[in-house]
Amino acid sequence: MKNKRSALNANADYRVAQKVIHWLMAILIIGDLYVAQKFGGVMTDVDRFESRSDHATIGTVVAVLFVLRIYLRIKHGAPPLPTAMPAWQKTASHIAHWGLYLLIGVLIATGILTAINANSVVSPFGRFPLSDGSGLESNFLFFRNIHEFITNTIIALIAIHIVGALYHGLIKRDGVMGRMARFWKSEKAVKRSNA
Numbered sequence: 001m002k003n004k005r006s007a008l009n010a011n012a013d014y015r016v017a018q019k020v021i022h023w024l025m026a027i028l029i030i031g032d033l034y035v036a037q038k039f040g041g042v043m044t045d046v047d048r049f050e051s052r053s054d055h056a057t058i059g060t061v062v063a064v065l066f067v068l069r070i071y072l073r074i075k076h077g078a079p080p081l082p083t084a085m086p087a088w089q090k091t092a093s094h095i096a097h098w099g100l101y102l103l104i105g106v107l108i109a110t111g112i113l114t115a116i117n118a119n120s121v122v123s124p125f126g127r128f129p130l131s132d133g134s135g136l137e138s139n140f141l142f143f144r145n146i147h148e149f150i151t152n153t154i155i156a157l158i159a160i161h162i163v164g165a166l167y168h169g170l171i172k173r174d175g176v177m178g179r180m181a182r183f184w185k186s187e188k189a190v191k192r193s194n195a
């Protein structure tokens, strides 16, 4: 086991802050999807308008975490993938990860544009109104359709991401999943055990 991990790489982990943000974003995006799943159906105006602000509040927290995450990714990078991993898998992994970043950025941007064009006041935290409720319906529907399309694309990419993580964690057992999931062993300890 130790040899397998030693062969992995010298700096086997993401920073703790990167891991915390990863899991917080995962939980919040699922929560926001839960709030949003009813938007496609029939709702009373009061419920819809309040839910829009609730949804935008969670989305705003996701947006702040997203900016922090990109900053930390650029500053600290990501630990290298196992040398034994086939080149096509490394390429697929990079495309999937940067694709997710790109799509989350577009999701947030189209969410804000949808809110700006809404026919109700959409106010994250009840304090930062993005609209006065006088938006044009055609603009609202335009951005909302893209927002929904990007949501569905992200759900598909997240499913692939989870399958990939489980493949590494349960089948290959090469430590790749632990780089984001392992909280109980510090980076330093991992480095020492690799030395």
Ligand code: HEM
Pocket: 028, 029, 032, 033, 036, 037, 039, 040, 048, 052, 055, 056, 057, 058, 059, 060, 062, 063, 107, 108, 110, 111, 112, 113, 114, 115, 118, 122, 124, 144, 147, 148, 151
């Ligand atoms: C965290 C990531 C987000 C996810 C996963 C997400 C997902 C969704 C989904 C699935 C819908 C329903 C689409 C439909 O059925 O037509 C929706 C609608 C909407 N979203 Fe988001 N969204 C996110 C972020 C945001 C942000 C940051 C804002 C604004 C600040 C926002 C504002 C809206 C608005 C105004 C609607 C339309 C509500 C309505 O149809 O009445 N979203 N979102």
